[in-house]
Amino acid sequence: MTRHSADERRFLLRWIGANAMAELVGLGAVGLAGYALVAAVGEPPATRETLLIALAFIALGAFEGWVVGVAQASVLRRALPALRCWVGASVLGAVAAWASGMVPNVVMNLATPQAAGVAVTEPPLALMLTMAAVLGVVAGPLLAAFQWRSLRRALPVGAWRWLPANAAAWAVGMPILFAGMQLAEGLAAPALIVGALALSLLTAGAAVGAIHGFFLLRMIRRNALSSGP
Numbered sequence: 001m002t003r004h005s006a007d008e009r010r011f012l013l014r015w016i017g018a019n020a021m022a023e024l025v026g027l028g029a030v031g032l033a034g035y036a037l038v039a040a041v042g043e044p045p046a047t048r049e050t051l052l053i054a055l056a057f058i059a060l061g062a063f064e065g066w067v068v069g070v071a072q073a074s075v076l077r078r079a080l081p082a083l084r085c086w087v088g089a090s091v092l093g094a095v096a097a098w099a100s101g102m103v104p105n106v107v108m109n110l111a112t113p114q115a116a117g118v119a120v121t122e123p124p125l126a127l128m129l130t131m132a133a134v135l136g137v138v139a140g141p142l143l144a145a146f147q148w149r150s151l152r153r154a155l156p157v158g159a160w161r162w163l164p165a166n167a168a169a170w171a172v173g174m175p176i177l178f179a180g181m182q183l184a185e186g187l188a189a190p191a192l193i194v195g196a197l198a199l200s201l202l203t204a205g206a207a208v209g210a211i212h213g214f215f216l217l218r219m220i221r222r223n224a225l226s227s228g229p
Contacts, residue, residue: 008221012213014075019209022071024201026064027177031197033060054102058095065094065143079220082154089146097142101135125182132178136170143170144212155223165215173208176200 037056041049069090076083122128144166152159180200184193 008217011075011079012210012217015072015213015216016206016209018071018075019068019213020202020205022068023064023173023205023208024198026067027201027205028198029067030057030060030064050106054106057102058098061094061098062091064098065091068094080151080154083150084153085150086147089150090143092146093143096145097139100142101139125179128178128182129175132174133171136172136174137167139174140166140168140170155219157223157226158219161215161219162212165212168215169208169211172211173204176204176207180204 034053034057037053041053066087069087072090073083073086076086123131141163144162148159148162151162177200180197180203183200184196187193187196
């Protein structure tokens with residue numbers, strides 16, 4: 001293995017680990033805070049509570065974006081010293097993605113209010129995972145849009161690839177998260193529930209990091225070749 005390929009492998013492993021831990025901490029905090037909020041409000045929430053919950057999740061999404069941005073920047077700092085404003089861009093992207101994701105939920109809750117005590121029938125798991133993949137294709141570029149604006153200053157050649165890279169990454173990551181939540185719902189012991197959710201967060205973060213990290217390495221390599229010796 002050459003020194004160059006060894007450096008790339010080290011970068012990718014660090015990138016995957018950073019994304020896995022960031023989603024564990026960031027999304028884990030969103031999940032815990034969101035669960036506590038919904039439990040405090042009760043179900044089904046009234047119109048005012050529905051809007052407040054949506055705003056709270058958007059604010060929590062900003063925290064997730066900050067955690068992810070800090071983790072990713074710690075890896076990018078050495079590889080792309082010209083990169084600027086990555087953490088802020090990550091926060092803005094997370095806010096945009098969470099806001100767009102909350103709109104259908106709010107509209108659905110307001111348009112079809114549920115009566116208390118009425119059970120909600122969930123769609124089949126295969127359909128849920130397919131919908132999660134579609135959500136990932138849409139949310140991925142939103143998460144990456146502001147990062148792309150920062151990235152193109154450091155990687156002027158082909159920086160646009162960061163958008164489809166995130167679409168592909170989250171098309172895989174979202175179904176993993178949804179599958180983890182479904183698994184946790186079928187468990188009784190709190191320790192098992194926490195373990196299942198933590199594992200799904202780590203796995204989703206690692207999968208996302210592996211996919212867009214592969215794209216990112218190719219972008220770095222392409223720009224290095226275009227700049228010459």
